[in-house]
Amino acid sequence: MYIHRTITALIVTLIAANTFSASATPAGRVIEVIADKDNTFKVPGEKKPVITVKPGEQIVLRITSHFGGEQARDGSEHSFVVKKLRDQGWDIRLREGTQDFALIAPREQGDYLIECTVKCGRGHDDMNMKLAVKN
Secondary structure: OHHHHHHHHHHHHHHHHHHHHHHHOOOOEEEEEEEOOOOOEEOOOOOOOEEEEOOOOEEEEEEEEOOOOOOOOOOOOEEEEOHHHHHHOOEEEEOOEEEEEEEEOOOOOEEEEEEOOOOOOOOHHHOEEEEEEOO
16 A cells, blocks of 8 residues: 555646646746837837847747737737748737747748738828847
């Protein structure tokens, strides 16, 4: 009976440790972005909203979205889209609150336009920022 309880406790401990270590470590560098209520993108600590990554870098976008006055039929308040990279996962619909998105930076160096494609309210047409891919 003692061995059975010890083995069970060991299994539970291993499962819990594996679960917590997997969820605590994101799959890449975390980059915070705000899709704000004034219908602009912001990057904390930056004057202009620019994300700089290395080619092929694994990143986690932690995007906080705030309601800007209008939303899409599906409830999205904003989106975070690089039209040239849509097929690589760079087409994200945003709802109120903070969400994490694991992505891989494009391998080709250059500047990419990030846009909000959800009609989110006044200022929507200017809701964009830059993704800079360089070594």
